[in-house]
Amino acid sequence: MNGHKEEEHDFEIGLAVPKRKVHEGEGGGGGDGGESCVEFLVDEFKKVGFIVERVIGVSDEFIKLAAPLEVLGRAAAELKVKKPTHIGMDLQFDWEEVDAFVRQPDGMLFSWCERFHFYRHLIYGIVNRGQSTVTLKCHDREIQWEPGEPLLQRLEAESIVKLVFPLHVEAKRKRLLRVWALNWWDFTDQPIDEIYSYFGTKMAVYFSFLGMYTRWMLFPAGLGFVVHLVDFGPFQLLVLPIFFISIVLWAVMFSQFWKRKNSALLSRWQISYSVGAYPGYDLGFKVPGKDRSSLQSSVELISKWGRDKKNDKERFQREEWFGTLMRFRNDVIIILSIICLQLPFELAYAHLYEVVESDYMKFGLTVIYLFLIQYFTRIGGKISVQLINNENNANREYRADSLVYKVFGLYFMQSYIGLFYHALLHRNFKTLRQVLIQRLIVSEVLENLWENSFPYLKYSYKKYKVRRKSKKEKGSPTGKIQFKSRVEKEYLKPTYSASIGEELEDGLFDDLLELTLQFGMIMMFACAFPLAFAFAALNNVTEIRTDALKLLVMMKRPVPRAAATIGAWLNIFQFLIVMSICTNSVLLVCLYDKEGKWRIEPGLAAILVMEHILLLIKFGFSRFVPEEPAWVRANRVKNATQAHEMYSKQLLRSISGGERTSNEIMKVE
């Protein structure tokens, strides 16, 4: 099975290069000895060990690469990648001892994240090893390949290699389309393991989260439905508080049980995730040069940590505090600018919307508002990215988290401040409900449509442009040009990227943002509109399949990322739960105290006490149910114990025997 799979050689990476013109192709082949650089590149790829296939498309030529297992293994050894072994320890990969390493659940030796990492390493690792500059000819231009320079970097700079992108593997894509994207009757069930092996960890974790969230959502959806429709007669006053308590408990349990599920997933995929264990060890990067240097510096920092402990300690403390200070400054800047700039703007809009009576005016106002808000958010995102680049964050994931927090601050204000305005200041529950329904139904349906149609439009437009161009060149205005090669179609499809801060985040950012804003909306105003949960559940069931379709059909195959959790977003979920405890308490007070007497009568005091008890439960629950299921822990501990017991004697001998040697090695490092 394994052998079979690996012999198939799926082409997983594509490169877009300019098309050989007919006359040039001939001239290049047997000309003055200067090779065409595309030919040269293909030769270099073959030398590395890649299996290369060239496809000529309508306007460009494509090089498809596949790597035999051995080539990938070599790359893994060069990169000193650590992998889990049968004794349970993570050890540095070594091709000679390949049998010692545990295989993926799908039978592959390397996960897709790792494979992609190795591909990039190999592709960008083609360096001019000679002493002299090599001259390459391409499209009548001459390119100087300096010694020591990576070939791909040169060619990208000269825009001869237009794009390096991961390719869909047709068989697996079709299978996923069948068992996942088009399998509507499974509702929230998804083939998570297959998603993992095709899209990588982060994507699989996202879809697993979405599935669990939707499944859990059915409970409050049903409850909300009952609360909305049934009249409980004399107990009507108690219904909303009880609903409030149940959904808070629901949310608290959900966030804790998700953590458990997440660690169970990681245990199944044999990913040993521990924060800070390998700082900078992150597989899913986009700009290898840049990231490797940051990894380098982190490793250097650590290896400098030598004999002179006192000094080192002080240096580390200085750096840590400087970093904390910078982050604090940036947070203050963001928070202040949100409060001083965004808050008045949002309040002005909410106020005008309330004051203006004509529906046309309202419509016009909203259009202007939407236009401005787009602009606002983009500026805010840019500033956030700028600020984060100044921060000295330990690794890419921390940087991404930091961005998430900052951008969420913007969206939080933008999405909820109007609602708060209606709910709290004006106690206008009718408008609040209207706005909620409008946002939940209209905006989510529209957003889903937009999310799925926009990439398609982009793709169609690109195809159209290419067609027109090639028609012009060929001069034959008749006959429709067909895109026959799959790789060219994929090349024209849009990338799965975030609307904000592309270099830090991929398209999951938008999807998770949408999910989080929805969660905040339904939770924070639960008491004002219990039916919202039902709408959200309905929306999420469709969201699973449309997101799947988008990934499989509309987009290029996304660059895999190694992040093992949904990271900052879970913290935001928790924050929203806390917020929702507070806001719902205020809502209940408003509903209870209709005349606006604001007297602390037993009812109000009861609400306050309830609020505090719920907050206590929120923060106490995580002590009660641990984040890691017992069997995951047992597995981990057992592995570690076994490894220790088996090899500790052997290691010891070599340490105390080679005591001096080890010290010397330490010194050299």
Next chain:
Amino acid sequence: MNGHKEEEHDFEIGLAVPKRKVHEGEGGGGGDGGESCVEFLVDEFKKVGFIVERVIGVSDEFIKLAAPLEVLGRAAAELKVKKPTHIGMDLQFDWEEVDAFVRQPDGMLFSWCERFHFYRHLIYGIVNRGQSTVTLKCHDREIQWEPGEPLLQRLEAESIVKLVFPLHVEAKRKRLLRVWALNWWDFTDQPIDEIYSYFGTKMAVYFSFLGMYTRWMLFPAGLGFVVHLVDFGPFQLLVLPIFFISIVLWAVMFSQFWKRKNSALLSRWQISYSVGAYPGYDLGFKVPGKDRSSLQSSVELISKWGRDKKNDKERFQREEWFGTLMRFRNDVIIILSIICLQLPFELAYAHLYEVVESDYMKFGLTVIYLFLIQYFTRIGGKISVQLINNENNANREYRADSLVYKVFGLYFMQSYIGLFYHALLHRNFKTLRQVLIQRLIVSEVLENLWENSFPYLKYSYKKYKVRRKSKKEKGSPTGKIQFKSRVEKEYLKPTYSASIGEELEDGLFDDLLELTLQFGMIMMFACAFPLAFAFAALNNVTEIRTDALKLLVMMKRPVPRAAATIGAWLNIFQFLIVMSICTNSVLLVCLYDKEGKWRIEPGLAAILVMEHILLLIKFGFSRFVPEEPAWVRANRVKNATQAHEMYSKQLLRSISGGERTSNEIMKVE
């Protein structure tokens, strides 16, 4: 230095056995061949390798034991203890490769915790290895030592060995007395490293905590002093809220920075502390038989975790949920009984105290109350211990933590409910302040006195009893009997044990309980009585030295415990901070709203908002300042990385070479 120290052979363990009577000693020596069992025990100790010294006291005989390093090393190897090595990994100890292991900061190979563990292992490891029962003669009784039975257990059951206890090492004790206990001018500075090497981890961590807490306390003490004495004129209304905010921020920062300090301490002592890394691996146990079996079961559980993953997973899940359910049931029992039994009692007392006018009646009431409360607490503690023994907690530390939470619940009600009654229900701030002063000054001074005089009284009484007994036996009523041997004096000194649940906790329980109750008192009613911090600071400065004196002079040397943090107590500190945010808000509302109108005016709303912001800061701060300083982390990561890089290749070869062997080993295990 090292060699020198270890050649001294400090006698660190003492055993109390009955004194040889003159005629029996002669008869036993050359009698019918049946040896006196004490002689036999001493011979066995010598066979193990101990250096034995026998001291004849007034009423008992004492056997002092010292162990050469090699003997301890053998025990360590038998116990498969893991120790940090020079390459940074923790490896199983092996006497042959002793140079590979890192030594303690004081130059010893083993810490006092480890040494004590090994001593016990050796002492209780003397087993009848023969096939037949050995008959020992002692005091004209005959004792049957069955094959396979530990000798000490037999002798303890026959109460021939009355006690096994750790001995003070006189030189070190005197040094500590000089540089620590009597060194009053250092205020909060203490020689923590020396305390660590003499008393073990848990004690050193406690004193380090106490020192830091007292040092930090100086800030709110000063602030409280200023607030209490200075009149701010028109800003008087703002003074208390500002004071409130500052002390909450102070407390939040303190608890976070303590965590950092704790991990820095552990890094210095080379203790790699990770929760759950070695379940059941706990050095400070008292009942070796019992604890070892629980350790055994935990290890067994893990090693059973084999091929049949599905089943194992289900079993683990079942056990985990059953454990959670049991804990939940116990918590509910405790909480309900506190609310239903203790709360009415306390409220009744508080109410009667308020209602009764005569001072004599008040005094009588308090006496009855104090009598009942003693009884109450003892029953509560017993029930808690019973409940905890039913819980299936992973290890001793978890069990101890569980007890701490439950018992703290009792004390919480007992200590604060009266204060709440005065503060909130009756808004009687005068009585509240009176009670606070009374508790802080009177009770703390009394408690300190009691704490130090009670052990002394106990010690004196024991000495008196022994004297009377030996006088009676000797029949010579004249002449005072002197206790010349130090070991006998130590034997008569009281044990450093908790007033509650002796088998789970040592005397630190009482000390930490006192500290925590003080913290709760000053924090929760900070706005009612800002001067409290000054009293607490004063009290704690003396507490450091009196606790030190108690340990060094009044008590037996305590059994060392390996706990690396103050555990549950820090969580209780954090809980008290949260509580104090809420109670102080209520206090401010009461102070602000003198007429009891209970209207939500801007002032009240501001207080509510402030409360929520402070709660947010409390829970957000830990995200901002990590628990582990950067240099500790760097050190840890560096060690791990180095170890990996150096030995990964070697390990791999042996794994993939011996793939089958490793599988076989797994099966056998």
